[in-house]
Amino acid sequence: MIFRLLKKDAKTQARRGTVYTPHGEIQTPIFMPVATHAAMKAMTPLQVQETGAQIILSNTYHLHLHPGEALVEKAGGLHRFMGWDGPILTDSGGFQVFSLPKKRITEEGVFFKHEDTGEEIFLDPARAIGIQEALGADIIMNFDECIPYPCDKSYAERSTEKTLRWAKQCKEAHTRKDQYLFGIVQGSVFEDLRKRCAKELVKMDFPGYAIGGVSVGEGLELLKQVVGYTAPHLPEDKPRYLMGVGLPEDILESVERGVDMFDCVIPTRYARSATLFTNRGRIRLTNKNYRRDFYPIEPNCDCYTCRNFTRAYLHHLFTANEVLSAILASIHNVHFYLNMMAEIRRAIEDGKFKEYKENFLASYLKGK
Template identity: 50%
Template structure:
């Protein structure tokens, strides 16, 4: 029987890198890691039914505290008995604290208390604090909640980043204190921008709190790939080994591989479904633009190596037709395929780690320049 809200088991470490194979136990099911997590911001992964998500073997999905707080609101979620019951999803859910969404708003004021902003729905003033973020996430009832943090822009000045690191630490302590839901795990988030010493400072601060897992935040915010790689190599392996490690907001195969190589376990991104809605497929041979006219007469599947519903039942030519006619079905089929591709991708990554050939797998995959995006 599971004791507490979450248990992490380290199953194997690759002999030639920091890649690791693990397992996370939650009251709503087991998560095999490394894992890609589809994003369901508003309590739904766009255009997909729950049965679609189970067919592609999604083990955990994300919800967003900020958006769910605005609509449908806490009273609706309380009345429904939490997000699992509201959306009829019985597998694990992780919720973002809403910090990234709040900081992406133009009209906001940050103070040590929290972030004051106007609701994008009706313009009313809202003060988002660590305490409110915890109240929202506890009401949602996700299996994993995130501490409220400040995500700074890629070009932020060092002095501001330094202040932000200390503010995030104070908010982390307040989040931990306000979080009282015993069957819900809480992860802390390491910040620090692109300054290695500030990353170390934040890591020391955040890991001093007994969180159930730890995340690297503030990456994939517009920086160059080389900067992401530098911070990942510096910070990833330093996170506690006995707890899950989550890098927020990344979803290309290239960055997933880089993250795994540096000890990360969990990833999420809207990219696969967003690409699908815009007519692009992710495949083992790189991106495929199915809007292109050259696919008009194609009778081949999206990806010969894929076992998803779209690939098993429809051709590139048919999906090209749907996308060109802006039919909803085309967007659904490509969203199903792209998520299945990434889930299969991390499944192969897990196998490679178990067999101590992760670096070979990475090298072989990236030897095709089409896979670097």
């Protein structure tokens, strides 16, 4: 068993569950901080753990280029290599490859250039699985075609069929029994394509399912629609993962529609540009108003940063271009996300998710 459904919200599709992996349990709904190159930007593994993180995500594409999966495997796998003993998820690299300006997509896979050497690299389903098996994450992802937005339906249909063919090839190539391979539902914003993709993937019986292609510019309203008509076609007894999403409002709307797992670079990326998350919206600490503000970022926050430092101090660090500014801001933002997920889990357990969501957004969006 990889997933146990513990509680369903009576007023929404929100779910409370547990995902079981070889490196520990994951309480859902959960947000996964992103350690793209096997490292969280501006945070040590201990600092990440102290924010409440239960699982992190690393990137297959980037790790294949640097340092290479062979070296990671020789080091004892990704967990030992990066000093993280909790669960890890690796994506297939599909999103990154298909985001490249110069790539050549075929029925078999994708040709692209190495970003440093210019060497041509070919990535197909079997190779993507082989790389992820060498990296050794607990949860790995199918190699799929990430459909751009907007696109016409004929392209989306051809691409979705390709994703289904590649899903079958990924499943055939997967050999490690200590890894869970998730299928990825594509189909752009077209309901019939999403439904077909979901149903065909379910027939292949993956241990978990992801909804892909909803973090490429569609916006919140379309995201809600796509998740709303995709999630009901996924098994209730398997985890559901929304890839690359996102902002607090995106997460809350998607939890309401039955999603269990999320990831995004936003918490640390925003932190490095002095944008901090609070229950009253986002604040920009480079603003001169914070130069003499001796309150913590969030008065009721118990993260390391808020327990020890003021907005004025962080304003000073950012103004002085000190590395510590990114560290302290990242600790707070990641903690904010993980604390929000803990509150979401409690609200579902108490049968009060709808009320929690409405109260959170009333405060957060008002100050945004």
